[in-house]
Amino acid sequence: MSTPSGPTRERHEQHPSAVVGERRQLIDVAYRLLGSPAEAEDAVQEAYARWYAMSPQQQEAIASPGAWLTTVAGRICLDVLGSARVRRERYVGPWIPEPLPDRAEWISGSTGGGRADPADLITLDESVSMAFLVVLESMTPAERVAFVLHDVFRYPFAEIAGIVGRAPTACRQLASSGRRRLRAAQAPAAPSAQAAQAVGQAVLVRRFKEAWEARDIRALVGLLDPDATMTADGGGLVGAVLRPVEGSVRIAQYVVHIADRAPGLTLLERTVNGRPGLVAQHAGTTVTVAAFDLAGGRVSRIWAVRNPEKLRRWTGADGP
Known part of the structure; x- marks a missing residue:
């Protein structure tokens, strides 16, 4: 599976614009993990809130703000996925991920306050097709995080391990399990x-x-x-x-x-x-x-x- 943004990039610059520039990548990841632009935005905003809650000295001690934000956002998404499974057991009828229009077609390009709609930051490729997202819904939260981060965004298992709280070998097995679910569902073409x-x-x-x-x-x-x-x-x-x-x-x-x-x-x-x-x-x-x-x-x-x-x-x- 190709990645719209490539693998994790090391960041050694703490300039505010470098941190803010991670938002598109984070929204891309969070939507694929959660299936909802609103929930993806909430997860990313929470990750940024935790970043800005740190002192300048604490921020300077972080070699890669992008990797740090991805780790935090990934953990938040993992928690949301766990609670979402409970909520969806009470959902009336089947739950389908929120559909995304082409950015040239939706009614609103902003969420107010001059900030872009989070959906506008989501890369529309094969990894957001409805067939693909529905298969992701069948995975356990840990499987979904490991599979999406590795197979879609090419994050290394050593980094994914820090997000799901398991050993890299276990994360490899989780991603492999997700891959089997995808093949069994015959979801999207290459x-x-x-x-x-x-x-x-x-x-x-x-x-x-x-x-x-x-x-x-x-x-x-x-x-x-x-x-x-x-x-x-x-x-x-x-x-x-x-x-x-x-x-x-x-x-x-x-x-x-x-x-x-x-x-x-x-x-x-x-x-x-x-x-x-x-x-x-x-x-x-x-x-x-x-x-x-x-x-x-x-x-x-x-x-x-x-x-x-x-x-x-x-x-x-x-x-x-």
Whole structure:
């Protein structure tokens, strides 16, 4: 797995700009660990708060502020992941990571006070595809931290050991376990295949949109893998099926049923986590963001995020 920012870089300069310059890397790491831009921002802000709480002398004693911030942010994320597993046991229905729009498409580029939206700092590559993030959700917190830091960002196991509190050999085993989960899920293609697959996905998603708009169940079935699954996340705040819908026929019938129940639904082709997807709007408000995965030239998985708390970056987006 390639890394958007490369391995850890030693920093021997304590200039404030050098410390602040680590924020993009930290947000990139934290989002992949937590699956939520807001939680990633909170973790990174907490890491910076601990840095600035130290005296100048304590800061000067740290040879690499970047490595220090990564270690602290990683430990914070590890704690958040542990508590998140407990919270998600009480979550209504399936939990899907918060979808990211292309930075040119979201409604707001800032969080107020002139500070960039944390999502604007996230590198959109294969390691933030919905298929990849969903597999990360199946890992234990320690597996996820070790795998993401090593396989995605190329941090050495000796450094990861200081974050998860285990020996480097144990961290190697954790990353290996995460790798097996990824292979078992047949999640995303190698980086070299990403561009070609994205083009094919864009065509397939457009055809899916057209068939959905036409309420053409037969066409939808033809675009879906026979064993396809569709998972919806309403978070108990809006209506959503609580179990995955399985099979091409059932999925086709379900999406047509949704369209019939919501006259005036508008479907837009949009980038979702760096890959072609669909956005459904009703009366100008985004009500669903759908991410897709392919297998054998057909749609194999659909993740439909309907929880309005996860759609704040999409609400009010303009039409085509």
